[in-house]
Amino acid sequence: MKTKDWFTDWFNTPYYHVLYKDRNDEEALLFMKKITTFLALPKTTHILDLPCGKGRHAVFLNSLGYKVTGGDLSENSIKYAQKFKNDTLNFSVHDMRKPFNNQYNAVFNLFTSFGYFEDDKDDILILQNIKNGLKKDGVFVFDFLNAEFVKETLVAKETKIVDGITFNITRRIKDGFILKDISFFADDQNHAYTERVKYLDANKMKAYFEKVGFTITNIFGNYNLSNFDAQTSNRLILVAK
Ligand SMILES: C[S@@+](CC[C@H](N)C(=O)[O-])C[C@H]1O[C@@H](n2cnc3c(N)ncnc32)[C@H](O)[C@@H]1O
Structure with missing residues (x-):
């Protein structure tokens, strides 16, 4: 949970x-x-x-x-x-x-x-x-x-395959936070997490x-x-x- x-x-x-x-x-x-x-x-x-x-x-x-x-x-x-x-x-x-x-x-x-x-x-x-x-x-x-560098170089969308897992990643800056949404399918389940770091x-x-x-x-x-x-x-x- x-x-x-x-x-x-x-x-x-x-x-x-x-x-x-x-x-x-x-x-x-x-x-x-x-x-x-x-x-x-x-x-x-x-x-x-x-x-x-x-x-x-x-x-x-x-x-x-x-x-x-x-x-x-x-x-x-x-x-x-x-x-x-x-x-x-x-x-x-x-x-x-x-x-x-x-x-x-x-x-x-x-x-x-x-x-x-x-x-x-x-x-x-x-x-x-x-x-x-x-x-x-x-x-x-x-x-x-x-x-500031993150803002200038932000890659909005990316897909990364690591150890057979396809991670779909999107990045954005919103309400004073740098957000990275990460979704993937692994171990028979869909997963979604958001990393949230203050700007x-x-x-x-x-x-x-x-x-x-x-x-x-x-x-x-x-x-x-x-x-x-x-x-x-x-x-x-x-x-x-
Ligand atoms: C980006 S990782 C970096 C870890 C390590 N410094 C490294 O370079 O591998 C951030 C770490 O912060 C830890 N963390 C998050 N919130 C924390 C908290 N309130 N107190 C202690 N550790 C925390 C996480 O569990 C995670 O291991």
Whole structure:
């Protein structure tokens, strides 16, 4: 049975992982290497990867020598990630709208894991929780889509066949949200989900960060850490203290 929140359902299905299995993991890991080098994070750093999904960034960061904790709302993803756990790598189910019990040297929010909620108050609450979850001089890395670039390059209709499943995808921007309707037939059933991410451009995100008392130290526009350009960058990556 579906819940009222699309993100609780869709990210917990196996189909989400099928649709995105061709995403560029290599690029994601290179980003982790670049950002940890750029930040000169010592190996004593304890990083919270939130939300971590199935743990792809967390496992890699741990292999670089960091202590890493991964949290995610999806029980299925956490169950999968837990296969990789060790003395310095842990995973647990966590809703980022809830405060943390621990404090970390760094919190990473990666791959558009924000803007899912209707009310701006929930966005602020998450940022506040992250801020409270950081130790003194801790660093926050926020990797989000560049809304302006998405608007300019929006592909309205697309069909993707992955693992024998035909995903029919339509995209639109409506009422301040970027919507992606995904319908497909699998396991003898028709399925339909809508990903819904708030249209948060760089200015709006900067205002959010200011509101919770974060100081932005860097703004990058892609995983190579090039400077951000609102028109051409495919990512909005904010580093804050
Ligand atoms: C786009 S995925 C990215 C996951 C991971 N960062 C990655 O790159 O593979 C977004 C993740 O956010 C998680 N999520 C959605 N709402 C959440 C919430 N309220 N608290 C914690 N995690 C949440 C989903 O379960 C999903 O794994």
